[in-house]
Amino acid sequence: MSQLNPMPTLFGKRVLLGVSAGIAAYKSAHLARLLKKASCEVRVVMTEGAQAFITPLTLQALTGEAVRTSLLDPEAEAGMGHIELARWAELILVAPATADVMARLAHGHADDLLTTLCLASDADCIMAPAMNQAMWAHPATQANVATLHRLGWRLLGPDGGEQACGDVGPGRMREPEALVAELSMAPQDAPSSTAPDVAPTVRDAEALRVTITAGPTHEALDPVRYLSNHSSGKMGYALAEAWARRGAQVHLISGPVSLATPSGVERVDVTSASEMLAAAEHAAAESDIFIGCAAVADYRAEHIAEHKLKKTDAHETLTLTLVKNPDIVAEIAARSPRPLVIGFAAETQNVERYARDKLTRKGMDMIVANDVSQAGLGFGADDNAALLLWRDGDDTDSQALPPQPKTTLADAIVDRVLTLYAHRAPMAHD
Incomplete structure (x- = not known):
């Protein structure tokens, strides 16, 4: 320690x-x-x-x-x-x-x-x-x-x-x-309801409609195999629980995970990136805030085999043709009108540089970046650390959150999102 x-x-x-x-x-x-x-x-x-x-x-x-x-x-x-x-x-x-x-x-x-x-x-x-x-x-x-x-x-x-x-x-x-x-967080990292530039309801999410994507997606190769990643969904579910505690109406779009639905949360289960996009577009139309926490597979098979792909002695290798999946967060950010859009970036190197690029390139309002190469943090773990980056006019502000339980981290992220929403609510649906 x-x-x-x-x-x-x-x-x-x-x-x-x-x-x-x-x-x-x-x-x-x-x-x-x-x-x-x-x-x-x-x-x-x-x-x-x-x-x-x-x-x-x-x-x-x-x-x-x-x-x-x-x-x-x-x-x-x-x-x-x-x-x-x-x-x-x-x-x-x-x-x-x-x-x-x-x-x-x-x-x-x-x-x-x-x-x-x-x-x-x-x-x-x-x-x-x-x-x-x-x-x-x-x-x-x-x-x-x-x-x-x-x-x-x-x-x-x-x-x-x-x-x-x-x-x-x-x-x-x-x-x-x-x-x-x-x-121990600095005042700007933990906004006070008495601060002059923060709306008095910054910690009250009762009237807000929040959509969150969580977990991995499974991209089928054949009836028994799929492409995926190590996401457990714990971070997205912690966020859903934190928003529900604040009184928000929470719509959770979940990939395949083994987690219980948090109390007071409406959950929709999906499998593939295409299914998640369809559910996200439907929910975003009625949302004030959209948080793309899911680890969506970047690629899917161009063709899904009708039957199980068989291993044969005649072939030592198997060639698959993959095509890009839709970028769900970028799709939601490009909508007009649109909710406040928050994305996640799981990186193994150059975390801040890649996160800043994604924040701008995908048109998000805020991004939560973390280094998943660190032992005991990120995918599958109960703890995480994060770098928050958000747009403030032409500038980008940041906040580093130290390693802590994902439930704790979720509350800190919600605090920052509420502050952004309080400042930008009049523009959220322009």
């Missing part, structure tokens, strides 16, 4: 860490330590239930500050301590955020110290959800997620995987290292 160095956006920042009653509270100790290591001032507030999972003494030892646990602490409240604490905080981070605390914050409850502070503070508010996968998928929780986004909360996670209860699925609290990496 690389050493965490203090970042300008975290150095000296006053962080109020809220810990609620979930098994993931054990991660809060490591999170507090990392925040202190990043030169933050950290104070901790725990709910009553959180103290059943981790002791206040542990967090006090790690932060060097007394841990607050009660709204009705006579000693603290003699000086209106909860209001002073609310004013002190520059950033409120609730980690873990259980389904219960999310519901109470979504509906404006202030029945303990943590929820009272959240309502009484003007600080930036971020939470890291953590709960059973069924609780996360429940319509009531998803409705609360949409409400929290409207209220200005930023949600980091949850991640998918095996849970303490034995279930597998989305609901794991994001790892402390990933949370601190997100918080």
Whole structure:
């Protein structure tokens, strides 16, 4: 693990860490330590239930500050301590955020110290959800997620995987290292809803219609063989899940993958590039944003054999004639009117140069480029890193996202796309 160095956006920042009653509270100790290591001032507030999972003494030892646990602490409240604490905080981070605390914050409850502070503070508010996968998928929780986004909360996670209860699925609290990496982004990399050049709804995608392509395509050679690539679809599915959490209407066009459809996402399955193009053109006509995340095969067989191609002793080689597949992202970008168009570039060398060329040549608004030659990143992996490039008038701006879980990366990409859309929405359908 690389050493965490203090970042300008975290150095000296006053962080109020809220810990609620979930098994993931054990991660809060490591999170507090990392925040202190990043030169933050950290104070901790725990709910009553959180103290059943981790002791206040542990967090006090790690932060060097007394841990607050009660709204009705006579000693603290003699000086209106909860209001002073609310004013002190520059950033409120609730980690873990259980389904219960999310519901109470979504509906404006202030029945303990943590929820009272959240309502009484003007600080930036971020939470890291953590709960059973069924609780996360429940319509009531998803409705609360949409409400929290409207209220200005930023949600980091949850991640998918095996849970303490034995279930597998989305609901794991994001790892402390990933949370601190997100918080360390420069302001332009993580836009604030209070920034003068960002629309106030930059984190609210409820009214947006988003189409995403994901996974590989299979280009048939004969009834049993095909050309394809190593794409697993994980990045596209993480994006679909992230957009759905923000309240967008998500239309997922998926090549052949072995992934479950994210909650609240409409999925259409296709096999070939031609089928994906047809589905994409149909969906793009009704979309505000189009994201071409699929690894579409560049070529297909000129002729598909009617029967299985047989291997014979007489021929040591087999010659295939391939023809170019349609470029789906370029086709959508050339439409008029058209949605905001985002593409992906999986490269093994000269990543930025090739990405800049594709951004211009295909007429996209933004491209997400990654180096798939790096071990543990890209195709089939759970983690990825990316370089975002987008057009800003005649110039091209960029943002580098470090290696992190694809679920985390998806949220960062959504943030950037929402900012682009907020700036360019009046022109999106010209």
